[in-house]
Amino acid sequence: MLFQVEMTVKLPTDMPAEQAAKIKATEKAYSQDLQHQGKWRHLWRVAGSYSNVSIFDVEDNAELQELVSNLPLFPYMEINVKPLCRHPSSVREDDT
Amino acid sequence: MLFQVEMTVKLPTDMPAEQAAKIKATEKAYSQDLQHQGKWRHLWRVAGSYSNVSIFDVEDNAELQELVSNLPLFPYMEINVKPLCRHPSSVREDDT
Amino acid sequence: MLFQVEMTVKLPTDMPAEQAAKIKATEKAYSQDLQHQGKWRHLWRVAGSYSNVSIFDVEDNAELQELVSNLPLFPYMEINVKPLCRHPSSVREDDT
Amino acid sequence: MLFQVEMTVKLPTDMPAEQAAKIKATEKAYSQDLQHQGKWRHLWRVAGSYSNVSIFDVEDNAELQELVSNLPLFPYMEINVKPLCRHPSSVREDDT
Amino acid sequence: MLFQVEMTVKLPTDMPAEQAAKIKATEKAYSQDLQHQGKWRHLWRVAGSYSNVSIFDVEDNAELQELVSNLPLFPYMEINVKPLCRHPSSVREDDT
Amino acid sequence: MLFQVEMTVKLPTDMPAEQAAKIKATEKAYSQDLQHQGKWRHLWRVAGSYSNVSIFDVEDNAELQELVSNLPLFPYMEINVKPLCRHPSSVREDDT
Amino acid sequence: MLFQVEMTVKLPTDMPAEQAAKIKATEKAYSQDLQHQGKWRHLWRVAGSYSNVSIFDVEDNAELQELVSNLPLFPYMEINVKPLCRHPSSVREDDT
Amino acid sequence: MLFQVEMTVKLPTDMPAEQAAKIKATEKAYSQDLQHQGKWRHLWRVAGSYSNVSIFDVEDNAELQELVSNLPLFPYMEINVKPLCRHPSSVREDDT
Amino acid sequence: MLFQVEMTVKLPTDMPAEQAAKIKATEKAYSQDLQHQGKWRHLWRVAGSYSNVSIFDVEDNAELQELVSNLPLFPYMEINVKPLCRHPSSVREDDT
Amino acid sequence: MLFQVEMTVKLPTDMPAEQAAKIKATEKAYSQDLQHQGKWRHLWRVAGSYSNVSIFDVEDNAELQELVSNLPLFPYMEINVKPLCRHPSSVREDDT
Numbered sequence: 036m037l038f039q040v041e042m043t044v045k046l047p048t049d050m051p052a053e054q055a056a057k058i059k060a061t062e063k064a065y066s067q068d069l070q071h072q073g074k075w076r077h078l079w080r081v082a083g084s085y086s087n088v089s090i091f092d093v094e095d096n097a098e099l100q101e102l103v104s105n106l107p108l109f110p111y112m113e114i115n116v117k118p119l120c121r122h123p124s125s126v127r128e129d130d131t
Numbered sequence: 132m133l134f135q136v137e138m139t140v141k142l143p144t145d146m147p148a149e150q151a152a153k154i155k156a157t158e159k160a161y162s163q164d165l166q167h168q169g170k171w172r173h174l175w176r177v178a179g180s181y182s183n184v185s186i187f188d189v190e191d192n193a194e195l196q197e198l199v200s201n202l203p204l205f206p207y208m209e210i211n212v213k214p215l216c217r218h219p220s221s222v223r224e225d226d227t
Numbered sequence: 228m229l230f231q232v233e234m235t236v237k238l239p240t241d242m243p244a245e246q247a248a249k250i251k252a253t254e255k256a257y258s259q260d261l262q263h264q265g266k267w268r269h270l271w272r273v274a275g276s277y278s279n280v281s282i283f284d285v286e287d288n289a290e291l292q293e294l295v296s297n298l299p300l301f302p303y304m305e306i307n308v309k310p311l312c313r314h315p316s317s318v319r320e321d322d323t
Numbered sequence: 324m325l326f327q328v329e330m331t332v333k334l335p336t337d338m339p340a341e342q343a344a345k346i347k348a349t350e351k352a353y354s355q356d357l358q359h360q361g362k363w364r365h366l367w368r369v370a371g372s373y374s375n376v377s378i379f380d381v382e383d384n385a386e387l388q389e390l391v392s393n394l395p396l397f398p399y400m401e402i403n404v405k406p407l408c409r410h411p412s413s414v415r416e417d418d419t
Numbered sequence: 420m421l422f423q424v425e426m427t428v429k430l431p432t433d434m435p436a437e438q439a440a441k442i443k444a445t446e447k448a449y450s451q452d453l454q455h456q457g458k459w460r461h462l463w464r465v466a467g468s469y470s471n472v473s474i475f476d477v478e479d480n481a482e483l484q485e486l487v488s489n490l491p492l493f494p495y496m497e498i499n500v501k502p503l504c505r506h507p508s509s510v511r512e513d514d515t
Numbered sequence: 516m517l518f519q520v521e522m523t524v525k526l527p528t529d530m531p532a533e534q535a536a537k538i539k540a541t542e543k544a545y546s547q548d549l550q551h552q553g554k555w556r557h558l559w560r561v562a563g564s565y566s567n568v569s570i571f572d573v574e575d576n577a578e579l580q581e582l583v584s585n586l587p588l589f590p591y592m593e594i595n596v597k598p599l600c601r602h603p604s605s606v607r608e609d610d611t
Numbered sequence: 612m613l614f615q616v617e618m619t620v621k622l623p624t625d626m627p628a629e630q631a632a633k634i635k636a637t638e639k640a641y642s643q644d645l646q647h648q649g650k651w652r653h654l655w656r657v658a659g660s661y662s663n664v665s666i667f668d669v670e671d672n673a674e675l676q677e678l679v680s681n682l683p684l685f686p687y688m689e690i691n692v693k694p695l696c697r698h699p700s701s702v703r704e705d706d707t
Numbered sequence: 708m709l710f711q712v713e714m715t716v717k718l719p720t721d722m723p724a725e726q727a728a729k730i731k732a733t734e735k736a737y738s739q740d741l742q743h744q745g746k747w748r749h750l751w752r753v754a755g756s757y758s759n760v761s762i763f764d765v766e767d768n769a770e771l772q773e774l775v776s777n778l779p780l781f782p783y784m785e786i787n788v789k790p791l792c793r794h795p796s797s798v799r800e801d802d803t
Numbered sequence: 804m805l806f807q808v809e810m811t812v813k814l815p816t817d818m819p820a821e822q823a824a825k826i827k828a829t830e831k832a833y834s835q836d837l838q839h840q841g842k843w844r845h846l847w848r849v850a851g852s853y854s855n856v857s858i859f860d861v862e863d864n865a866e867l868q869e870l871v872s873n874l875p876l877f878p879y880m881e882i883n884v885k886p887l888c889r890h891p892s893s894v895r896e897d898d899t
Numbered sequence: 900m901l902f903q904v905e906m907t908v909k910l911p912t913d914m915p916a917e918q919a920a921k922i923k924a925t926e927k928a929y930s931q932d933l934q935h936q937g938k939w940r941h942l943w944r945v946a947g948s949y950s951n952v953s954i955f956d957v958e959d960n961a962e963l964q965e966l967v968s969n970l971p972l973f974p975y976m977e978i979n980v981k982p983l984c985r986h987p988s989s990v991r992e993d994d995t
Binding site for chain 1: 228
């Protein structure tokens with residue numbers, strides 16, 4: 036089941052560079068692990084911003100909450116979620 | 132080059148049913164043609180709405196404008212566009 | 228799987244009273260059928276408005292879309308959807 | 324008498340982890356006590372967020388204020404309140 | 420129990436003058452009846468607008484919904500509701 | 516001459532409790548003094564919030580500014596002002 | 612006593628040209644009469660818009676409401692009002 | 708050439724009182740100098756706020772930028788600018 | 804003197820095609836005349852929309868108002884204006 | 900390929916003056932380098948603000964992201980991006 040998740044990172048401008056680098060590295064590893072599992076199906080940067088557009092593929096709302104709330108950058112992001120499903124004009128049979 | 136395009140359809144409530152059906156059929160054919168060409172890469176319905184989330188793959192801004200402004204439903208939609216590119220944490224080499 | 232759905236009805240002020248009454252009657256029957264099936268788990272009026280707060284219990288996003296987009300008042304409503312799940316502080320084991 | 328209360332937690336990102344854990348534990352106990360009393364009738368997590376949707380069942384506006392303003396997380400939350408009542412299309416006689 | 424109700428009238432600009440006059444006269448009578456009953460405790464015009472600020476005194480949310488949704492101008496108004504109660508700094512013992 | 520004043524208190528979450536208590540006590544005394552003088556005609560808590568709805572009765576705009584800008588909590592509040600006058604449907608001769 | 616009044620005209624696009632011309636002529640005469648009386652102290656066009664910024668000088672809120680609500684364009688305008696008074700840094704003794 | 712400039716002061720609540728007093732004194736002197744030169748034509752307080760409405764009379768956009776960006780309170784203000792010109796219904800020949 | 808002007812066209816969906824074509828042709832001729840005069844310095848389409856971003860070069864605010872308010876599409880557009888001037892980091896001596 | 904980029908600088912008010920000066924100098928050099936390369940085609944100050952309106956000319960979305968995200972002031976700015984293309988009413992053959 037798909038969800039569009041838009042995330043905008045707002046790190047405190049006084050966060051020490053080392054701490055920021057560490058959180059970002061953990062975030063990257065966490066994200067890539069979920070991508071390899073197929074749960075984080077797409078991840079795009081919004082050009083000209085510190086935002087991304089993501090497509091999550093999860094079992095249900097509870098799994099979405101588990102994956103998103105455990106993001107290392109979760110406390111520093113504005114997050115917007117939209118549930119998705121197959122569009123009747125799609126040329127594919129499934130929701131890809 | 133990718134763009135996220137979010138469209139919300141707002142048909143006038145007094146549009147005759149036959150006219151609405153005709154526009155929607157034209158829109159569907161137009162959309163499916165672009166999907167087959169690979170220019171309209173993804174098309175999802177936002178659940179509980181008359182909106183979609185789409186990913187367009189175009190040569191440049193001018194082609195995006197050409198494709199979107201020729202949508203049969205274009206005069207009846209609110210449209211929001213965001214330029215996308217590969218995210219540094221993506222596990223893929225390209226922007227898929 | 229639960230979704231909070233908030234609906235605000237905006238009937239055109241020039242809709243004939245008979246037509247409005249007919250749509251509302253169809254909406255009521257449709258809504259009560261879904262309530263009896265357990266898919267529309269809660270339905271509350273927001274006091275001082277022509278809005279409601281609803282809790283839907285569906286299989287997945289696709290079913291939510293099917294149920295909501297078939298509401299007889301769908302073309303006349305502003306609709307806002309939020310995916311819900313069990314809260315870690317809930318005293319119940321399930322999402323009721 | 325029912326109220327929908329939507330709460331979004333915004334803890335300062337520099338709050339010490341221990342202090343945050345303590346406030347959350349107190350909040351959980353406070354919440355569960357009100358749930359057991361039947362005053363906090365429903366509590367759901369909004370998936371993909373640090374927000375909840377709650378239904379309170381109180382005697383009057385004054386009791387709502389008392390319960391909400393005493394939430395341990397009250398100084399750290401954005402809170403939105405809507406008064407609810409039975410919907411004329413509800414299949415139940417009361418406001419459940 | 421008190422509610423602040425803010426109403427902004429948006430009559431269609433093509434409504435026949437006679438029809439508008441009739442609705443306004445019915446609204447005035449309805450409002451004055453509720454004022455005499457003590458249920459519409461205060462009614463002020465917002466200077467420079469077609470809006471009012473009102474204080475309703477009702478039994479519960481359901482009565483608020485009944486009184487407000489039966490306003491003759493209800494289909495033509497934007498309405499905003501806030502539940503009120505006694506303020507701890509008030510010099511009076513009750514909510515006046 | 517009446518004004519509706521809506522105030523929302525936003526104390527810094529790191530203000531020492533003692534300092535906060537002192538400001539609130541001064542605010543209360545200031546408010547009650549104006550209420551006794553009849554200048555702060557009504558003061559209600561908005562249920563479920565740290566906001567109030569107030570009705571001020573002043574000589575003119577300048578006095579409103581003097582009274583509001585001297586509130587001890589003034590630097591910590593979002594304040595919204597609306598000029599009021601007698602409504603033509605009011606059952607009273609004056610603006611009460 | 613001064614008020615800043617910002618008005619944006621939104622004439623229905625299907626209003627017959629003759630009717631629009633008539634309303635505008637009446638509005639102009641009404642406005643100029645109030646300017647000559649000194650009650651409409653300043654009237655500026657916002658460049659690049661169909662909006663104006665005005666300064667009214669009235670006895671009280673009730674007179675503001677009387678003058679504004681009798682504008683011939685009143686039903687076709689969005690209007691925003693702010694009460695003004697002398698600024699403590701003004702080099703003049705009065706509110707000019 | 709006229710511009711309406713609306714300024715809202717948002718001093719950090721933890722700014723030392725002495726520093727705040729100093730900035731305000733500098734701001735006042737700066738403002739009064741521009742008023743005496745005729746460049747800051749009007750300055751009004753918005754009653755019930757820490758905002759002002761100002762009318763600047765400058766040579767061109769560049770001078771507006773120079774005057775506004777040099778305000779001592781500039782780093783602490785939200786500022787909104789609107790270009791003004793003579794209104795066709797004005798009773799005066801110039802833009803006063 | 805430069806102004807950024809952003810225009811979004813909102814033609815009534817029931818405007819006859821012939822009438823729309825006529826207005827657009829007049830608009831195009833009007834726009835190209837101003838471009839040839841150097842007053843409409845830049846004109847870009849916002850990709851994926853019925854909006855444009857324009858740069859006007861005018862004598863003063865009054866000329867901006869004259870040029871913009873005479874646009875044939877003026878009654879059908881949302882227009883946003885920002886005064887521009889040379890940026891201190893620009894590599895050019897003038898405002899190009 | 901063109902993008903309009905609007906940037907508003909929001910430096911923390913407690914940033915040491917020396918640090919601010921250093922960032923601004925680096926920003927200026929970075930900006931002028933891109934201007935000399937032709938990638939930052941226009942740069943204007945919005946009069947009365949700490950904002951600019953810029954036109955970028957880049958290969959694709961990825962280059963826009965690279966240029967913008969490396970701005971020394973990037974962590975301190977609100978940035979808004981719009982893709983541009985030639986307007987059908989432009990008198991020029993290209994997108995200048």
